[in-house]
Amino acid sequence: xxxxxxxxxxxxxxxQNLTRLGVGQPGDxxxxxxxxxxxxxxxxxxxxxxxxxxxxxxxxxxxxxxxxIEDAYIRSGPxxxxxxxxxxxxxxLGAAIGLFFxxxxxxxxxxxxxTIGFEIFDPxxxxxxxxxxxxxxxxxxxxxxxxxxxxLGGFYIPVAAAMGMGFYLAGGAIARLALRMMRxxxxxxx
Amino acid sequence: MIMNIDSWKxxxxxxxxxxxxxxxxxxxxxxxxxxxxxxxPHPHIGLSGGALYPLLNRLEREGKxxxxxxxxxxxxxxxxxxxxxxxxxWLAAMREARTLFDQDMNAILExxx
Numbered sequence: 001x002x003x004x005x006x007x008x009x010x011x012x013x014x015x016q017n018l019t020r021l022g023v024g025q026p027g028d029x030x031x032x033x034x035x036x037x038x039x040x041x042x043x044x045x046x047x048x049x050x051x052x053x054x055x056x057x058x059x060x061x062x063x064x065x066x067x068x069i070e071d072a073y074i075r076s077g078p079x080x081x082x083x084x085x086x087x088x089x090x091x092x093l094g095a096a097i098g099l100f101f102x103x104x105x106x107x108x109x110x111x112x113x114x115t116i117g118f119e120i121f122d123p124x125x126x127x128x129x130x131x132x133x134x135x136x137x138x139x140x141x142x143x144x145x146x147x148x149x150x151x152l153g154g155f156y157i158p159v160a161a162a163m164g165m166g167f168y169l170a171g172g173a174i175a176r177l178a179l180r181m182m183r184x185x186x187x188x189x190x
Numbered sequence: 191m192i193m194n195i196d197s198w199k200x201x202x203x204x205x206x207x208x209x210x211x212x213x214x215x216x217x218x219x220x221x222x223x224x225x226x227x228x229x230x231p232h233p234h235i236g237l238s239g240g241a242l243y244p245l246l247n248r249l250e251r252e253g254k255x256x257x258x259x260x261x262x263x264x265x266x267x268x269x270x271x272x273x274x275x276x277x278x279x280w281l282a283a284m285r286e287a288r289t290l291f292d293q294d295m296n297a298i299l300e301x302x303x
Contacts, residue, residue: 039223052240066244
């Protein structure tokens with residue numbers, strides 16, 4: 001049986017990275033990988049096998065990402081998708097971009113829905129406003145609303161609710177798209 | 191026009207890897223090392239040793255497979271995996287979905303030919 005120092009170096013680094021990333025049972029995973037590397041060494045294929053696995057840090061991330069991405073993709077709720085994108089955005093550009101646009105859409109949805117509350121308590125300041133100069137604004141005006149014409153009236157609440165839902169669904173779709181791209185990328189390592 | 195067949199292949203392989211691993215383990219419980227050897231004759235599945243262990247780890251956590259350590263190989267313990275009852279049900283559903291997908295896809299491709 002081979003005792004190539006590269007095996008222990010890789011396994012030590014892998015265990016440290018799995019622990020750091022919060023992947024459960026790192027000892028169990030490392031024991032299995034050690035067996036795999038010992039078998040590869042016995043077959044004279046250690047160099048190729050280590051190259052295939054990449055750095056211990058990257059390989060540890062594959063375990064974490066395999067669990068996270070698949071879990072978020074299956075559950076598909078905003079909590080899981082956003083949490084996964086936040087977690088992965090530190091080292092994956094796709095996650096960072098997805099998180100950015102998902103955040104914009106979710107925040108827009110939230111702000112539109114908040115204006116429904118303003119419409120209930122202060123309807124004269126909330127609505128779809130246009131000015132004589134041709135500008136328009138949807139939401140709540142802080143200043144004097146009499147300088148603008150309001151168009152939606154009592155229809156503001158259903159329109160804002162539909163818009164809020166639209167932005168929410170679009171944000172979710174972007175998050176799913178980002179996860180799908182990362183799934184694709186992780187399968188490329190397969 | 192951008193044509194990246196590798197990217198398309200990788201999409202195709204993602205679900206296939208899980209199906210292949212579950213089907214192989216359903217036929218015969220195996221260790222990771224044995225599984226790598228069993229998929230070697232099927233390079234188009236695209237499942238390398240490096241990618242196999244994260245997949246096995248996920249399937250075990252999802253309860254689709256169960257791992258058990260053995261020390262049959264002298265000095266080198268191995269973890270052998272078998273498909274659980276939940277995994278068998280999942281595999282049956284995957285097989286059915288795959289069959290229906292293949293039927294429809296073949297019908298489209300044959301009609302085109």
